[in-house]
Amino acid sequence: MDATTHPPAPRNEPVREYTPDSPQRASLATTLAALAGHQHELTCTIGGEQRMAGGDRIDVVQPHDHAHTLGTMANATPDDAKAAVAAALAAAEDWRRTPFDDRAAILLRAADLLSGPWRDRLNAATMLGQSKTAIQAEIDAACELADFWRFNVHYARTIHAEQPLSAPGTWNRLDYRPLEGFVYAITPFNFTAIAGNLPTAPALMGNTVIWKPSPTQGLAAHLTMRLLEEAGLPPGVINLVTGDGLAVSDVVLADPDLAGIHFTGSTKTFQHLWSTVGQNIAKYRGYPRLVGETGGKDFVVAHASANVDVLRTALVRGAFDFQGQKCSAASRAFVPRSVWGRLKDDLLSEVDSLPMGDVTDFRNFLGAVIDRRAFDRLAGVLQAARESSDVDVVAGGTADDSVGFFVRPTVIVGDDPAHEVFTTEFFGPVLAVHVYDDADYERVLHQVDQGTPYGLTGAVIADDRAAVRRASEVLRFAAGNFYVNDKPTGAVVGQQPFGGARASGTNDKAGSIYNLLRWTSPRVIKENFCPPVTSGYPHQL
Numbered sequence: 001m002d003a004t005t006h007p008p009a010p011r012n013e014p015v016r017e018y019t020p021d022s023p024q025r026a027s028l029a030t031t032l033a034a035l036a037g038h039q040h041e042l043t044c045t046i047g048g049e050q051r052m053a054g055g056d057r058i059d060v061v062q063p064h065d066h067a068h069t070l071g072t073m074a075n076a077t078p079d080d081a082k083a084a085v086a087a088a089l090a091a092a093e094d095w096r097r098t099p100f101d102d103r104a105a106i107l108l109r110a111a112d113l114l115s116g117p118w119r120d121r122l123n124a125a126t127m128l129g130q131s132k133t134a135i136q137a138e139i140d141a142a143c144e145l146a147d148f149w150r151f152n153v154h155y156a157r158t159i160h161a162e163q164p165l166s167a168p169g170t171w172n173r174l175d176y177r178p179l180e181g182f183v184y185a186i187t188p189f190n191f192t193a194i195a196g197n198l199p200t201a202p203a204l205m206g207n208t209v210i211w212k213p214s215p216t217q218g219l220a221a222h223l224t225m226r227l228l229e230e231a232g233l234p235p236g237v238i239n240l241v242t243g244d245g246l247a248v249s250d251v252v253l254a255d256p257d258l259a260g261i262h263f264t265g266s267t268k269t270f271q272h273l274w275s276t277v278g279q280n281i282a283k284y285r286g287y288p289r290l291v292g293e294t295g296g297k298d299f300v301v302a303h304a305s306a307n308v309d310v311l312r313t314a315l316v317r318g319a320f321d322f323q324g325q326k327c328s329a330a331s332r333a334f335v336p337r338s339v340w341g342r343l344k345d346d347l348l349s350e351v352d353s354l355p356m357g358d359v360t361d362f363r364n365f366l367g368a369v370i371d372r373r374a375f376d377r378l379a380g381v382l383q384a385a386r387e388s389s390d391v392d393v394v395a396g397g398t399a400d401d402s403v404g405f406f407v408r409p410t411v412i413v414g415d416d417p418a419h420e421v422f423t424t425e426f427f428g429p430v431l432a433v434h435v436y437d438d439a440d441y442e443r444v445l446h447q448v449d450q451g452t453p454y455g456l457t458g459a460v461i462a463d464d465r466a467a468v469r470r471a472s473e474v475l476r477f478a479a480g481n482f483y484v485n486d487k488p489t490g491a492v493v494g495q496q497p498f499g500g501a502r503a504s505g506t507n508d509k510a511g512s513i514y515n516l517l518r519w520t521s522p523r524v525i526k527e528n529f530c531p532p533v534t535s536g537y538p539h540q541l
């Protein structure tokens with residue numbers, strides 16, 4: 001058990017802007033060239049040792065220039081997975097005995113390394129590997145990840161300080177034990193910060209971890225692991241296994257010591273993991289904690305009182321930042337006819353003129369979508385929309401994979417809010433717009449609430465206070481992160497803890513006290529200073 005010390009108070013990492021001629025931009029450009037000019041061996045890290053996984057090789061390419069390979073990894077095999085489990089279990093005893101302050105100091109040091117000497121490297125890896133523009137990489141790989149590490153230490157300390165009352169003659173304590181076993185962290189391609197947070201949050205609470213990042217986030221994940229080692233993370237605390245994860249799950253999900261899953265990715269993958277755990281439930285030592293943040297079909301509802309410039313900006317940034325590949329991205333908008341009349345021309349011309357291309361050219365607003373699979377899926381969506389008589393493609397609608405996986409930002413207008421453009425997560429730069437009669441605001445709010453199985457993010461744009469309040473009431477369960485007169489993306493750690501319910505996940509709010517509580521199994525210790533020495537009770541006298 002730990003003394004209540006006071007780690008440095010967390011603060012949000014300031015966001016750099018990378019304006020032309022700034023030294024920050026010059027430094028990032030130099031690192032981009034250096035990283036792109038090197039072929040990286042994207043190894044597993046098991047028990048502190050780097051080794052290439054034993055399965056099929058996978059080339060990691062730049063999505064905006066797919067002929068340009070950044071490095072190679074391989075699918076982890078069942079033997080690699082077994083070695084990772086063994087390493088996590090071997091490291092567990094020492095790690096759980098490591099005082100909280102030492103565990104915390106490693107993550108605080110990692111945060112400072114990231115905001116200093118590692119910033120350009122992790123930003124550049126995220127730009128090259130995931131096709132993020134400089135600002136999208138900066139708010140993710142530098143700022144959000146440093147924020148996760150600093151704020152998690154603060155929240156974990158708050159948890160440790162929460163202790164029970166003690167009656168006279170006794171001392172009651174809460175011992176915040178880690179889970180018994182190991183945690184399996186599975187992370188998505190789209191956020192380097194999420195990839196870095198999911199293994200380190202359980203580790204901070206004293207757990208050892210097997211981390212399976214997305215192959216298309218492989219370069220940034222590899223560098224995050226090196227950064228954590230430099231910060232002092234002992235071998236075996238986090239064991240990185242590469243590849244698609246299929247063989248890893250076969251081993252890990254059947255292991256009696258599986259104590260938890262920390263997942264972010266698609267709803268489909270999480271449901272598969274959950275049902276496999278359900279089938280294996282009698283095998284485990286305990287009940288594995290299942291934490292998953294998953295997909296969304298995030299909305300913007302405009303009211304007749306909406307400021308058109310606020311609405312246009314929320315739609316353009318909310319739908320098309322990072323090519324719409326944020327779980328929080330606006331992908332369905334509901335706009336009153338009177339507002340659409342004033343919004344349409346400016347919105348469509350702005351969307352059609354958004355510069356898209358190689359993200360190392362800082363003038364671009366969009367890069368490419370992540371890989372061939374995403375490109376083919378999105379190209380199919382656009383083709384179906386172009387051919388459909390039920391919807392109109394009013395901006396974008398084209399895709400070109402000759403150099404990179406480029407999909408033009410697209411706006412589709414449809415009359416039927418039950419059409420799949422309003423219900424299916426496409427996870428790309430596709431915004432569906434439903435134009436409604438101004439008098440139908442109340443009906444539209446209910447449609448937005450019931451229109452999809454998801455409940456992740458959403459926004460209302462309105463100047464009329466009663467309209468804001470009504471949207472907040474009707475849409476209470478439609479979004480775990482609800483925005484008023486803002487885009488539905490860009491949550492900041494410590495300010496808007498992030499996560500949604502319904503099919504969007506377990507809503508444990510990444511980077512918050514609620515998430516960290518899932519990685520501890522508290523023990524109560526009662527110590528009696530004056531224990532009774534006779535068995536009789538006073539009423540017997």
Ligand SMILES: NC(=O)c1ccc[n+]([C@@H]2O[C@H](COP(=O)([O-])OP(=O)(O)OC[C@H]3O[C@@H](n4cnc5c(N)ncnc54)[C@H](O)[C@@H]3O)[C@@H](O)[C@H]2O)c1
Pocket residue numbers: 186187188189190191194212213214215243244245246248249264265266267269270272293294295296326327328425427456498499500504505
């Ligand atoms: N709610 C959130 O906070 C949040 C954040 C980011 C992304 N997302 C969601 O993630 C999705 C996009 O990310 P993605 O394409 O990487 O998702 P995905 O589900 O395809 O993959 C996520 C991770 O799971 C791995 N995986 C897939 N099957 C596996 C298995 N059987 N065993 C082990 N690992 C397995 C993948 O390799 C990857 O590492 C979108 O649906 C998006 O909405 C949600």
Ligand SMILES: N[C@@H](CCC=O)C(=O)O
Pocket residue numbers: 190191325326327328488489490491492498
């Ligand atoms: N937390 C991020 C979304 C993460 C999902 O991709 C946001 O708020 O935009």
